Amino acid sequence: MALIVQKYGGTSVGNPERIKNVARKVAKFQAAGHQVVVVVSAMSGETNRLIALAKDVASNPDPRELDVVVSTGEQVTIGLLCMALQDIGVKAKSYTGGQVRILTDSAHTKARILNIDEAPIKKDLDEGNIVVVAGFQGVDEHGAITTLGRGGSDTTGVALAAALKADECQIYTDVDGVYTTDPRVVPEARKLDKITFEEMLELASLGSKVLQIRSVEFAGKYKVKLRVLSSFQEEGEGTLITVEEEQNMEQPVISGIAFNRDEAKLTVLGVPDKPGIAYQILGPVADANIEVDMIIQNVSKDGTTDFSFTVARGELDKAVKVLEAVKEHIGARSIVTDRTMAKVSIVGVGMRSHAGVASQMFRTLAEEGINIQMISTSEIKISVAIEEKYLELAVRVLHKAFGLDVAA
Amino acid sequence: MALIVQKYGGTSVGNPERIKNVARKVAKFQAAGHQVVVVVSAMSGETNRLIALAKDVASNPDPRELDVVVSTGEQVTIGLLCMALQDIGVKAKSYTGGQVRILTDSAHTKARILNIDEAPIKKDLDEGNIVVVAGFQGVDEHGAITTLGRGGSDTTGVALAAALKADECQIYTDVDGVYTTDPRVVPEARKLDKITFEEMLELASLGSKVLQIRSVEFAGKYKVKLRVLSSFQEEGEGTLITVEEEQNMEQPVISGIAFNRDEAKLTVLGVPDKPGIAYQILGPVADANIEVDMIIQNVSKDGTTDFSFTVARGELDKAVKVLEAVKEHIGARSIVTDRTMAKVSIVGVGMRSHAGVASQMFRTLAEEGINIQMISTSEIKISVAIEEKYLELAVRVLHKAFGLDVAA
Incomplete structure (x- = not known):
């Protein structure tokens, strides 16, 4: 039995049908004997809709209040995913960032995670629940809602995996892994089975926008095994992003x-x-x-x-x-x-x-x-x-x- | 100087322009020397949209998770109203039900308020803030988000007014007060300046759907001065709902x-x-x-x-x-x-x-x-x-x- 943190991005939970698909996917992992914590983003388009509303009422929206508004996007998704899981007979419980509690600094719209209280999640897992956590958000020491900035859901996933000492953090996206280069330019491009954190950082900062850079740094720092997978494919091992030492000697000189x-x-x-x-x-x-x-x-x-x-x-x-x-x-x-x-x-x-x-x-x-x-x-x-x-x-x-x- | 709790319903905050109108209205009360706590509903249509999403993912949505989803409607409004207030130079701070904290029982989708911690709100008011609170929602002893049921924002307003010992609780709706009868049937119907809680209860339960019955009961129990006003008119005293003793002897035998x-x-x-x-x-x-x-x-x-x-x-x-x-x-x-x-x-x-x-x-x-x-x-x-x-x-x-x- 492994403890797995899975993160599903906005496209993966973009409509009710896709949320139900994610529920079925998650349930399979539990049925295979694993404990699963799921981190979700807002349904695609939702964050932009909320930001547009904010800009309609204020020329320069207050960052504290913008976080209050924008954080509702992920809150809706956690509730919907838990309902969908329960609908197929799986016990599930949702947590907002504040409920976990994911403590951050007070830098609204770009907060950094300081601490995560993993105890209640562990208890829920041990009681047979799938735990669903809102990505991208936390709470500061005064109880104000904060957000981690765009793409912050990846960081939430990695930080939770680190706090829970999870066996693996799986990031589900609309690609099935990290490629040697853009397949649209080179049709012979090959999906990598493994890549080091350092290589991933260089590839990400150079434009392979599969993962948020901060989450990769975070995973490297806390030695979290990170895996990029497609949420739309049933099969496939994706790409494992790991520390260099784990790579075997036969690896190629150039990764991508x-x-x-x-x-x-x-x-x-x-x-x-x-x-x-x-x-x-x-x-x-x-x-x-x-x-x-x-x-x-x-x-x-x-x-x-x-x-x-x-x-x-x-x-x-x-x-x-x-x-x-x-x-x-x-x-x-x-x-x-x-x-x-x-x-x-x-x-x-x-x-x-x-x-x-x-x-x-x-x-x-x-x-x-x-x-x-x-x-x-x-x-x-x-x-x-x-x-x-x-x-x-x-x-x-x-x-x-x-x-x-x-x-x- | 008075302490006033104002509640604005979904129609009153139905779009960005109306939210800006509410901000201007609230700011005027502060400029007149009053302390103002504002309770808001979700933008009209939003709660129904969220419930429809829930029904799309689960045939019978789990009540705990439904509250997580539906409560985001009011959370969006509090953030937007605070931004709009700050945009016109007024200090404002938002609170979700959980942040206040409005403690309820755990009867999800129809919870009852047990206690309100009014201290942080008082502090914010004394520091010159307009305090904006999400209606309709609270939090149970386990930290789970609860909702009070449809129309619960009125109850939030009255409960806050009671906890803060406010001078008045003003309910802004799309009518300008309580009438002797439906003006569509009797054009000579007259707006009442005053009405007792008991009369209001009888009129409300008989179909004059101006106020949620529970909020009227609550106001009567805690002797909160309740006033119904139009959010779309600048002038007008609305209808004051008060305890019988305050009524003068000259009042008519029949109120409505x-x-x-x-x-x-x-x-x-x-x-x-x-x-x-x-x-x-x-x-x-x-x-x-x-x-x-x-x-x-x-x-x-x-x-x-x-x-x-x-x-x-x-x-x-x-x-x-x-x-x-x-x-x-x-x-x-x-x-x-x-x-x-x-x-x-x-x-x-x-x-x-x-x-x-x-x-x-x-x-x-x-x-x-x-x-x-x-x-x-x-x-x-x-x-x-x-x-x-x-x-x-x-x-x-x-x-x-x-x-x-x-x-x-």
Whole structure:
């Protein structure tokens, strides 16, 4: 017998029929001898409906009261799922975040979990109940309702699994696992059976939006076994996200390829090559709340240098305006932009112990005539910026070169 | 400075624009120097929407979980109203039933209030807040969400007013007060400035559905000054519902005329006139959950008698079936029915000290040729059953005869 925490997202509980499906799915796990705690999101569309209502009554809704309103979305789902379970003869009991009690700080709309009182849930489980908990919400020390921010239901699931020392936390979504890359770009993309937390973090932050990043960090920190599964398929083991040590030695060097087509590049030409120049350029950009991704500084020539960085494409015009305002002050000759950049990243814990991963990546791209404009690396990731038009080609050839294609 | 509890029903908060109107109305009371606690219902239609969802997932929704789902309706409204208040510069704080804490028994979907912790609300009021409380809901000793049943928001308002020792509990509805009778039947119907709790109870139970009966009982028991007002009119004092002692001596004998056109009469002919015959007839009817209203037993003749009673028209066929089944056993000759009955009641505490009210009522009806078929009386009410076709005429002539018409 195992203790399993299962989290079902908004699409999985999007209408009464789907809620009844989830009830049947959950009941099967109990029938197989497991104890099950279920975390649910609001029915899809519900959170947006509630936020729209709030914006209709107040131009800038008070965060405390917004949490009161928005948290009702998950509250409706827990009640409905418990009814559906009881309707098929399964004992079930619902808990709001406040009822559990999931204690958070008071940062309304983006609260952080401080503590979970797991005792009442354990008691209910031991009495044969399925326990259904509202995701995304908690309560602060004053008893005010808080929410964890978008996607917070994943975090609730992982935090509950940690508090209950659950054997596994299963995240049910509309995909059946984590893939080596986007199957829409590379039809040969393969579902991964396992991936490490670190790799998942790199893939998630690069755009594979399967799991909320915070929940992955949380799971890594508390060593919760996390599994991504499809709520619409009966079979399948999904992808297990686990600590590195558990991986066997035979694993591939590269686990996946992430990409982002929404990049733009700015180059500041002919700036004096002196200490502090990077700060003089990037300081005003950061002050304008524009996030900078990749950064390179060219080799100096005649006392001046060129300085390039990438931003999200939607922020390019804003960034240009910021730089034009400081251009004279920093002594730059001119500013040039490229609106059609893309970023491709290979991710894998295996590259730590394997030399030559970077050179293989660069050679593969060179053989296809794809020019690398910028490079950045971390311990388990290498990213390159290329022209957007080569993006699909780059992902495809790298996927094949690193042996990620489905075994023929 | 007064402490006022105001309750706004579902129609009054039916959409964002109306919620903003309520915010402006409430803010005016605070600006006039009062402390205000606001109790709100769910936005109109919301409770029905939630119940329909529940019925979609379970044929017979679990009462505990139904309360979890349905209570979200009021929770949304409290958050929205607080946002709207803050948006116009007024400090406001929301409370769910559980947060107050409004302690109830565990009778889900029809819980009764046991205790209210008024201390935190008083503190918030003293700090200059408008306090907004979710109507209709509470929490049991185990922390489970409960609801008070339909119309329970009125009861929440009155109970809060009692706990806070408020100067007045104002119930805002879509009518501007309690009328001497239905203005659609008698255009000369007059809004009452004052009415006693007892009269209000008789009028309410007879079909003037302005206030939930339980809230009126509650207000009477705890001597809460209750006022019914329109939420859609700026001016007007509404109707004050108060204890009898406060009424002055000049008040009219009759306060109002209630009526119900939805009655049907059954007569059991030729039953043996012996002890226990009433029980033998009405026992099976009660067992079938059919509510009986007026009852008369004719004078005995030759050892047999006729026995008549009224039921709601929709229950007539069911009642007939019940009686046909026991007819032989009780030795009745036959059963006759009249499907087109109506009931007219005159109500007023003044009739206690005024003889001749009944005879004036009967004379007035006789002068119009209206035959009285049944009569029942209480200390402050006289009801007669008449043919439905005479209903409007009866109400009009009685309204005039007892001096209730608007002063010409």
